[in-house]
Amino acid sequence: MDLLTFARGPALQWSLIIFAVGMLWRLTGILLLRRKPDHSEPRHTGTWRGALKLIATRSVPKREFWATTAFGQIIGYVFHIGLVIVIFGFVPHILFIRSLTGLDWPGLPNSLIYLSGAITVAALIAVLIRRVSNPVLRMLSNFDDYFSWLVTTAPVVTGLLAVAHLGARYETLLAIHILSICLLLIWMPFGKLFHTVMIFVSRGTTGALFARKGAST
Amino acid sequence: MSEATLPPLDTESPRLSVEKPGQRYDVQGDIPDPERIDIAMRSFVRDFGAVAATYMESCIHCGMCAEACHFYVQTGDPKYTPIWKIEPFKQAYKREVGPFAPFMRALNLKRKVTVEELEEWQELLYDSCTMCGRCTMICPMGIDIASLVGLARHGMHKAGLVPHELWAVAERAEREGSPLGATAQVFEDRVEWMGDEHDVDMHMNLDEAEVLVTMSSIEIQKYPESMAAVAKVLNHMGLSWTFRTDGYEATNFGLLSGNADWQKDMSMKLIEAAIACKAKILLLPECGHAYSAMRWAGANLYGKPLPFKVRHISEFLGEHVADGSIRVKKGLGTSVTFHDPCQIVRRGGAIEAPRIVLEALGAEIHEMEENRGMNWCCGGGGGVITIHRADALRYKAFQIKMQQVEKTGADMLVTSCSNCRQTFDDGQAHFHWDKTAHSLLEAVADNLIDEES
Numbered sequence: 001m002d003l004l005t006f007a008r009g010p011a012l013q014w015s016l017i018i019f020a021v022g023m024l025w026r027l028t029g030i031l032l033l034r035r036k037p038d039h040s041e042p043r044h045t046g047t048w049r050g051a052l053k054l055i056a057t058r059s060v061p062k063r064e065f066w067a068t069t070a071f072g073q074i075i076g077y078v079f080h081i082g083l084v085i086v087i088f089g090f091v092p093h094i095l096f097i098r099s100l101t102g103l104d105w106p107g108l109p110n111s112l113i114y115l116s117g118a119i120t121v122a123a124l125i126a127v128l129i130r131r132v133s134n135p136v137l138r139m140l141s142n143f144d145d146y147f148s149w150l151v152t153t154a155p156v157v158t159g160l161l162a163v164a165h166l167g168a169r170y171e172t173l174l175a176i177h178i179l180s181i182c183l184l185l186i187w188m189p190f191g192k193l194f195h196t197v198m199i200f201v202s203r204g205t206t207g208a209l210f211a212r213k214g215a216s217t
Numbered sequence: 218m219s220e221a222t223l224p225p226l227d228t229e230s231p232r233l234s235v236e237k238p239g240q241r242y243d244v245q246g247d248i249p250d251p252e253r254i255d256i257a258m259r260s261f262v263r264d265f266g267a268v269a270a271t272y273m274e275s276c277i278h279c280g281m282c283a284e285a286c287h288f289y290v291q292t293g294d295p296k297y298t299p300i301w302k303i304e305p306f307k308q309a310y311k312r313e314v315g316p317f318a319p320f321m322r323a324l325n326l327k328r329k330v331t332v333e334e335l336e337e338w339q340e341l342l343y344d345s346c347t348m349c350g351r352c353t354m355i356c357p358m359g360i361d362i363a364s365l366v367g368l369a370r371h372g373m374h375k376a377g378l379v380p381h382e383l384w385a386v387a388e389r390a391e392r393e394g395s396p397l398g399a400t401a402q403v404f405e406d407r408v409e410w411m412g413d414e415h416d417v418d419m420h421m422n423l424d425e426a427e428v429l430v431t432m433s434s435i436e437i438q439k440y441p442e443s444m445a446a447v448a449k450v451l452n453h454m455g456l457s458w459t460f461r462t463d464g465y466e467a468t469n470f471g472l473l474s475g476n477a478d479w480q481k482d483m484s485m486k487l488i489e490a491a492i493a494c495k496a497k498i499l500l501l502p503e504c505g506h507a508y509s510a511m512r513w514a515g516a517n518l519y520g521k522p523l524p525f526k527v528r529h530i531s532e533f534l535g536e537h538v539a540d541g542s543i544r545v546k547k548g549l550g551t552s553v554t555f556h557d558p559c560q561i562v563r564r565g566g567a568i569e570a571p572r573i574v575l576e577a578l579g580a581e582i583h584e585m586e587e588n589r590g591m592n593w594c595c596g597g598g599g600g601v602i603t604i605h606r607a608d609a610l611r612y613k614a615f616q617i618k619m620q621q622v623e624k625t626g627a628d629m630l631v632t633s634c635s636n637c638r639q640t641f642d643d644g645q646a647h648f649h650w651d652k653t654a655h656s657l658l659e660a661v662a663d664n665l666i667d668e669e670s
Contacts, residue, residue: 029316030274033267039516041526043566058359064591065355068284076279076357136280136295145278190317195277195358202275203359205268210361213513214566216354216590 004171007178015182022189027197043214050211051204057217058203072130075123082120086156089113110163117160124153144191151187154180224385226398228438232643233397234603235385241606243339245377245384250332253376257335258309261372264477265314272365273310275358276300282352282362287593287614288345299352299362302341305330306369335378342369343380344607348506349559349594363564366599370475379474382603387474390434391482396470399437401462407441408460415445418452423459429496429525430460431467431487433504435635443503443635446662447530453665454542458500464490467501468636469510473600481518484510488518491525501529503658505560505598505634512565529561530658531633535570538577538661547579548664554583554627556618556641556654557592558634571633571657578664583625593617597640615644622652633657 001009044050061073087093091107098104128149131137158180162173187193210217224235248256282299283289289297300307312318312327321327350363373379379387386396393400399407405421412419420426428451436443444460451458464487471479491499501507512527528536537543553575561567568589575582587593596614601607618641622630632638632654641654 026274026316030270031267033265033270035267036517039519039522040513041516041522054359058357062354062591064587065281065284069281069355072279072281134280136283136289136298137278139295140278140280140298140301142278192277195275198271198275199358202271205271206353206359206361209268213564214568216563216566216568217359 002171003175004178007175007182011179011182015185019185019188022186023194023197026189026194027201030201038212042212044211047208047211050209050217051207053211054207054217055200055203075126075130079120079123079127082116082123083152083156085116086113086120086159089116090159114160114163117156120156121153121160124149124156128153147187148191148193151180151184152193155184224382226389228397230643231646232597232602232639233435233439234605235382237605238381241381242384243378243381244336245379248377253332253378254330254335257372257376257378258313258330260375261306261309261368262314264368264371265310269365269368270310270314272360272362273307274315275360276307277358279357281355281357285351285355287349287351287596287617288610291613291617292610296341297345299346299366300360302338302346303362303365303369305334305338306365306372332376335373335376339373339378339380340607342366342373343383343599344601344604345610347559347594347596347598347601349598350564351559351591351594354563354590367472367475370473371477372475374475374477380604380606382605383470383474383600386600386603387470387476387479390466390468390470391476391479394486395434395437395466396468397434397438399432399434399466401465404432404437404460404465405462407437408444411441411445412448415442415449417445417448419444419448420457420459422461422463423457423494426457426459426494426496428456428458428498428500429464429487429491429494430458430500431465431502431507432460433468433502433507433635434466435468435504435639436502437466439639440635440656442659443656446656446659447500447502449662449665450534450543450658453544454537459494459496461490461494463493464488467507467511468504469507470600472510472514473506480510480514484515484518487511488515488523491523496525498533499523499525499527500533501527503530503633503635503638503656505558505565505636508565508567509560529565529567529633531561531574532567532570534658534661535567535573538574543661544666545574545577545661545664546666547577549575549578549580549629549660551580551629552583552625552627553580553629553631554585554622554625555588555657556585556595556622556630556632556637557589558632558637559592559594559598561633563590563592571631574657574661575631578660580629580631583627585621585625587621593621595637595640595644597636597643602636602640602643611640612644612647615640615648619644619648619650619652629655631655631657631660 089108090113094107158177162177227236286299308327312321346366348363352362390396408419469483471483508529516523596611630652638654
């Protein structure tokens with residue numbers, strides 16, 4: 001079995017299994033913990049609305065915090081949007097997702113994908129520099145932060161190298177690209193990248209609890 | 218600290234606490250270290266449910282919460298980053314409770330927290346956190362960090378790792394019924410004194426009343442006019458109301474110190490007193506944490522919905538000024554800025570009521586630039602005001618507040634929390650500032666329209 005066949009075959013298959021089982025395990029491990037009933041008299045009853053509202057509104061930076069958090073927020077937005085464009089806009093990715101799920105949608109021009117990929121890598125490098133140079137971030141950071149950065153950045157870099165045919169045979173570059181995605185999938189349930197799911201759970205939880213009290217969000 | 222060595226109270230200075238200790242006792246009891254850690258962690262995870270676990274699993278280490286915290290903003294010291302304040306407990310959660318806990322323990326990926334770490338974290342969990350919840354407003358994941366600090370304090374209290382003064386006042390509250398010496402007898406005497414002084418009818422220990430009125434010990438000892446003020450308002454409304462010596466003190470230092478058992482004892486006194494007099498409303502005083510303790514946690518400690526409504530005095534005033542049952546004249550006639558107490562406004566949801574009242578009083582409201590849910594804390598909440606060694610840090614945080622107030626250009630400063638008021642009094646004395654925080658309740662009582670006039 002050559003590297004590409006391995007990457008496309010068992011590596012990807014097992015990664016997806018670990019990803020799915022791990023995500024489910026962690027999520028149920030959190031959500032199945034007990035929830036105490038709240039007997040206090042609610043100020044408002046629209047808790048679901050509160051949950052959905054906070055999920056949406058917390059993505060919008062607050063005026064009061066903008067001056068001190070603008071750089072971090074902009075750079076965060078740039079690489080997240082960049083990742084979405086690259087992952088879901090590149091035609092070969094869409095074909096791959098279609099082969100797995102049957103879902104299909106139109107792709108974006110390759111030139112836009114390459115540009116987005118390059119900007120994403122630049123933003124991720126800026127994120128890393130900020131993490132090691134900002135005293136607060138440096139103090140908070142642990143293995144998870146740096147490893148999560150690595151497994152997020154690697155697929156973008158290897159993908160760009162593959163489309164540019166740089167450094168090795170295309171088949172080898174493609175295999176490495178797929179293996180880097182496998183690593184991302186395997187790590188996702190265990191580290192901070194799990195925030196892709198928790199962002200909805202956590203915001204929704206606070207949104208619902210605070211809506212009940214009429215508290216500010 | 219034993220009963221014999223309980224530090225004396227200082228009730229003369231601008232802020233009330235125990236006297237500044239010559240020798241600090243920030244570790245209580247003589248439990249061996251390993252046991253201390255086990256107790257801390259066991260009691261921390263005891264109350265762990267899906268909500269706290271959700272928050273523990275969600276932090277992305279973005280550090281944005283630092284920018285919302287007055288203690289970080291004023292010092293630039295990374296250790297005051299809100300989420301860092303619960304770091305040992307985050308580790309303990311992942312090691313003991315989280316979905317991957319068995320792996321964490323087996324591979325020692327999250328090591329055991331040490332007593333030395335918890336002792337170091339005491340300053341972060343108590344001295345430098347007012348549980349004001351401003352950090353909750355910035356967290357991109359929506360984590361309610363203040364609630365996690367509350368849980369961590371449970372562990373710290375069980376382990377006997379509470380700052381000297383906060384432990385002393387909480388223990389006194391459990392034993393005497395008040396953290397600041399306002400025992401039932403003192404309370405009764407002072408109510409009588411205020412009744413005479415202000416020529417207002419006081420009601421004490423009635424068997425039946427529509428409203429049970431509770432007080433904060435800060436008011437009883439430092440701002441006793443509050444007792445006369447609430448009496449004037451309720452008499453003006455023609456309501457049947459009572460103070461009761463078996464349930465009058467609402468501050469709940471059990472909650473602030475982290476002792477869940479004491480918190481329950483303190484809440485149950487009020488609940489039982491309200492039930493005993495068949496009250497329809499339990500009226501909470503101008504005190505922020507009293508509101509969190511009773512309005513949101515009271516029924517859960519009781520185990521079922523309360524058979525009466527719980528209202529903060531500012532909500533009560535707002536509602537009844539609006540419906541006309543409290544009639545006030547536009548007596549303030551000046552520019553006023555309102556300091557939003559965090560637990561009542563940001564975290565409690567009673568946001569517009571004080572503004573309705575101030576407008577009715579003829580105030581020209583000058584809002585602070587960051588107001589309502591975004592308001593900066595005074596720096597004295599969460600028990601911080603009692604801790605002498607936190608003074609320097611607290612004064613730094615207070616400077617934000619002074620600047621905010623000054624910038625409004627308002628002539629008068631009003632708030633609806635006596636703990637905020639004493640923090641302002643103390644800051645005012647320290648900085649020789651010319652602004653005094655006034656009580657919303659007293660402003661109403663001073664401007665009631667007398668039926669006979």
